[in-house]
Amino acid sequence: MSADYFAFFELPRSLALDLKDLEKRFYKLSRQWHPDLFARKSPAEQEQALEATAVLNDGYRVLRDPIARALYVLKQEGFDVGEQGTKDVPPELLEEVFELNMALEELRMGDTDALPQLAAARTRFEAMRAALDADLGTKFAAWDAVHTPGTLTEIRALLNRRKYITNLIDKASNVPDRI
């Protein structure tokens, strides 16, 4: 399954995409490859239509989400975007993660004093994620203008940070029920 999603949608490989335009392309291709149109065709052509539909759906899912799209491009460019072995995390963020986890643990043990701390942490992390997304937007545009590998390395670091912050927001949002 080595179909290039950008090529399939007849788009240049870019990190910033017009979602309206992408949606139009998706519907046009959906009609083009609709299985009903192939009902009377040869088995080989039916198979081809089925494969195209699979690429279409997978590709649309990846391309319409800016983060999934960026990870897809990173993978294409040879970056390791797997589960393991990424630890490009600034120490001050780790400290915050640790403190937030401590606060969460205290909450779970019934110490409601930690609640305001948790709410404040959540607000802070949401602001951090918003700032990161703005940064990412700038870097996406930079890479689209000139395909420099250095920009992708920066994007990789930003995405790591974003993943951590998203985990934190989830954790801060999931306050135990019994409190």
Next chain:
Amino acid sequence: MAYSDKVLDHYNNPRNVGSLDKSSASVGTGMVGAPECGDVMKLQIRVNDENGIIEDAKFKTFGCGSAIASSSLATEWLKGKTVDEALQIKNTDIVNELALPPVKIHCSVLAEDAIKAAISDYRNKQASKVAAPAAQPEAVKEQTVA
């Protein structure tokens, strides 16, 4: 995927959970994390300044069972070792001891990184103690925060 008995044992009865005085010159602190799974691991050692032997080791890990077991095991191994011996601990030793599956190898890597970070922090403190015996700005800051 099932955890091995050893992982479960460390997970249910973690050894050496807690913290040491971060501001002490004899204590090294390592804080490491894995963004993909959101894990964060703090590992601390207290070293006898005279013979370089690790007298105490503590950890606190927020993460999966394998990450907790890896750091728990690491603190067990660290106690009684010299700093140089401690640097010889490899993540593969942890993988073998805990029978970690391939998808959990990064947890052992995290533990090895935490050991190295703690030792490096200890050595930096010792070096700066020699350079400037009176200056302890970090300790002052800690107290005002707490």
